[in-house]
Amino acid sequence: MAERVRVALIGAGRIGQRHATTLASAIPRAELAIVADVHGPSAETLANRVRCPHWTDNPRDVATDATVDAVVIASSTDSHAALITDAAQAGKQIFCEKPIALDLEATDRALDAVDQAGVRLQIGFQRRFDKAYHQAKELIDKGALGRIEAIRDTMRDPSPAPRAYLETSGGLYRDMTIHNFDCVRWMMGVEVTELFAMGSAIVAPVFQELDDIDTSVISLRFSNGSLGVIDNSRRSGFGYDVRTEVFGSEGALMIGYSRDTPMLRLDAAGVHSDHIYWFLERFDQAYIDELKVFIDCIIDNTQPPVDGKDARAAMTLAYAAEASRRENAPVSPSRFARG
Amino acid sequence: MAERVRVALIGAGRIGQRHATTLASAIPRAELAIVADVHGPSAETLANRVRCPHWTDNPRDVATDATVDAVVIASSTDSHAALITDAAQAGKQIFCEKPIALDLEATDRALDAVDQAGVRLQIGFQRRFDKAYHQAKELIDKGALGRIEAIRDTMRDPSPAPRAYLETSGGLYRDMTIHNFDCVRWMMGVEVTELFAMGSAIVAPVFQELDDIDTSVISLRFSNGSLGVIDNSRRSGFGYDVRTEVFGSEGALMIGYSRDTPMLRLDAAGVHSDHIYWFLERFDQAYIDELKVFIDCIIDNTQPPVDGKDARAAMTLAYAAEASRRENAPVSPSRFARG
């Protein structure tokens, strides 16, 4: 492996732009070699902006391009599995945004391709690279909280995504809650053995029209008897709300709530502060650090801290939540285990 | 009604002592006339401490004493229903700690006695008189949050109560979660139509031995489609943890986390503050204000803001939660509606 990893970026949308900046300027061991997007002008504009020398409107060519070492897949979800498969078969190292696919079958086929090729696959669960979450995990693992007994994980977007996005999103659990599913598995260090999901479509008419939900609470039982709850909303009314609380026999950790600036305004009406409004702000540094770790894994020949098995496990929980909600009964995720 | 209400206090335990101090010194319109406790020396000691002229070891006499206008019942739960019935039949105004009884049948019989006597019955759900909760309710009712969509209500004790207490407590849902059940009903302003309860006994062996639980999460669906979650623990590992979050279309309210003093300590290890450890500290003023309101209702001839119907409704939810947990299925509280 050369001193610097040559990376192809696939997808020039919101998160692709974020990764392009990181790869082009913030990781000395990486070199952004080419930007690909099925919409050529988007690829070209982004390549110019970050001074990347090449661009293309054919992502699948890029996945197999002999001059690149790794691919970062930030295109739309429905393209992930095929790109992973192509890239794996071409021997590329792979970073892919969640989820691998909206159905478990396609997920499993892509993971098989990765396994057979023996390449690395890192999934873009960025919370795992956030400084606060990272420190929390370390404290938990070294026993600072004693025996872990419960977790509360909440996530609310400031406002619903556009209808076009929602139509192909796979629904709340596979699109949004999947971050929480990964978070609770990671934090607790044990697997979910049963969950019960309750959902509602009350935020905006579009969710009912799409047979989707916008508000949800999910109860979770873990293999060691500890309990958890995940609650979500597609619209918070105040900003981006990501908070996690972990309770143990010796104390608790609470992650959140994030201010944008350390300024208070005081007047006769009270004390006022700001807050983080958007996930790209909240996880700004985590989006950089996850790619740094990916590049380091390639050069240093180590395993990514969050991989295809984690993506599959989180998707299994999303399947179980959807089944629980529709059946109005608790469901064991083992129902969706690989045969 | 005289200018001052003559009150008999029944029960000289922890919460009875709190109420005695309030009645003896903090409410000009009230006069503590007598303290009763089946354990005579406790009654005597408390009466002396607050300079109350009379005491007795026979609570049932007191409930019917012609010289008192009202009774405050803070004795053990198993005595509540009979005392309410006696006091009601004697025409006394009644303040009673939660719950009225551990079973719905006894609850209903006591409420019938109150109805037939036409006296007032206020229940000691002290959160309703806490300044923060009170302001939150006002903001919600005047629409400051827009349409309400979700509530998260958490409650953790610092450490488990003694085994003797737990043995007759009625279990987590009827003893502890009942505060949360009242809180979510009050805050949301609509009724719970379905709930699912998941419990675990992992905090201490005593809970398993008593066929009780110490950790729980409950999902709630309200009649207007909004959702909620209640989570409890018998031991937090850090102090008294009572927090409530209400989410609406226009924003959110978060009640908690309570510092004991406004002091920060900063050193090389970080920034350190204290926290409220015990419920009597957290709700110090609320315990005074609930009795003030009770006395005012008597003199001003108005209805208590939290009454027997509220106690019955909260107990119904506790029944439903217990049923859900044991059946491992969602349950409608209507199953326990009065025939």
Add this chain to the structure above:
Amino acid sequence: MAERVRVALIGAGRIGQRHATTLASAIPRAELAIVADVHGPSAETLANRVRCPHWTDNPRDVATDATVDAVVIASSTDSHAALITDAAQAGKQIFCEKPIALDLEATDRALDAVDQAGVRLQIGFQRRFDKAYHQAKELIDKGALGRIEAIRDTMRDPSPAPRAYLETSGGLYRDMTIHNFDCVRWMMGVEVTELFAMGSAIVAPVFQELDDIDTSVISLRFSNGSLGVIDNSRRSGFGYDVRTEVFGSEGALMIGYSRDTPMLRLDAAGVHSDHIYWFLERFDQAYIDELKVFIDCIIDNTQPPVDGKDARAAMTLAYAAEASRRENAPVSPSRFARG
């Protein structure tokens, strides 16, 4: 000394009313025997409200009344010195609001009378009895901050007092900053050897008209080389602002900022909380505790933790500050030491 201390309260104004409630109901070892105020109807109203059996419009009679053990002086400042002298000569134990007098000569004469009579004199510097300040002092004294190097002490009223009050207040330093002077002496545990005071009258025209100031910063040097700063304003624009920061070689303590309730409101404009608006709220418990300590000192025959010498020392600093401001030069408080 009898089991309970019979107390005469002099002064039925704002702070007198606060003390009356405390003495009548919150201190088992005290008994409020009589309320005195030169304005008879105020005394009568207050006595009735707290169920005190006697009242009078002649405070000086009360100070020498053979049936009382102690006096609590909360009348206007110009009456303090004479009442202290009378009460001391009659052998009463004395609690007096700050300051003893607006001039040092009268202060010294009153202190002489106390000394000669051998009675106790406690001064109403309530911060010393506040839980946060008390804990801070303990941490400092046990070395948790290492060597103390600096203190910042700030105090701002929500809005200026009425003109009538200001006319006889003695000016900013003797009326308001005197609390800060006591605080910094107490916290630092060493004396001020030099100070420089800068003042301005910009908040309201009344201050310029009275040759007073409404805004001030004072630099302080202590005998051990540590430094301090006190800043004051007669109007904060947002509430009652009392904060103290102490810096040492091993860390720092910050006291303040005080919320009224533990509730946050979040909306698209940000995060909003309330704050304490008035000193009677901020020091609510301290006003009770200072009288408890006073009564305990009498019964247990111990010395009050803040006495006439402390009052004199704080007034000396006020004199020095006024001199510094007028001379526009640093001043040593030793200039005003007792001859």
Add this chain to the structure above:
Amino acid sequence: MAERVRVALIGAGRIGQRHATTLASAIPRAELAIVADVHGPSAETLANRVRCPHWTDNPRDVATDATVDAVVIASSTDSHAALITDAAQAGKQIFCEKPIALDLEATDRALDAVDQAGVRLQIGFQRRFDKAYHQAKELIDKGALGRIEAIRDTMRDPSPAPRAYLETSGGLYRDMTIHNFDCVRWMMGVEVTELFAMGSAIVAPVFQELDDIDTSVISLRFSNGSLGVIDNSRRSGFGYDVRTEVFGSEGALMIGYSRDTPMLRLDAAGVHSDHIYWFLERFDQAYIDELKVFIDCIIDNTQPPVDGKDARAAMTLAYAAEASRRENAPVSPSRFARG
């Protein structure tokens, strides 16, 4: 002016490394052309790290290099004035770390050279580009606080710089407090007309040995009658402490205190959070934004928001503070006005 500004960086130390990363990767309109440091290996290492094609050990050559448009001066203070003069005479746009020089004469000569050359000079007072300070200034300027009456500005380093640094630092006021002097001038929008400085050397023996101070409080009077206070320490005992409070007739702003992560840890000992330890963390984004603004000013032909006059004015206050401290008397900064 070409589309991208070619920049020479002078100085490969701590802050130079920070600027190199920014210029190399975070500002699309800038191109880092060369790195210069009198210690050649430092220049070479830094150039390699940020992939800058050229380096040199001769900063003065760079200041006049025909192929660069602008210089960023981050070398040691004693070299600033000569480099500014050279660069100005060569027609370069100039960004220079504070201060321009430790004496006013050299400062004035450098500013004359800039004026005569008609080039831009921006000074590295990074607080002006911090989001919180920037928003505070906007709120103040649009009247959100009403009439401004007072400012409190504090700054404490985590621990003293090495002796070698201190020996040539120019002392506390010219090295550290100069940031506060710029901050209060900027925030208040009016000039200081009088100040009084009190200093002490108690943190470490080195300060006394160097006839320097490590702890200071400075009282300030502004031309409109408002007051201020600056307090500094060379060692906080807990981290980097930069806080500013501005008080007006309608309310106040408080900037600080900065957490490193949004995580709380709760246990039986209390609630624990972290804090920002170092200025490069606290002002991370401000160090990027100040260079962005500098590059924008060059391309868009506008004036830098903080220039040589501001640097001179802050240094004037440092001179006045030093004079006040040594004379133990208030001093007017006009004493050091340019002739």
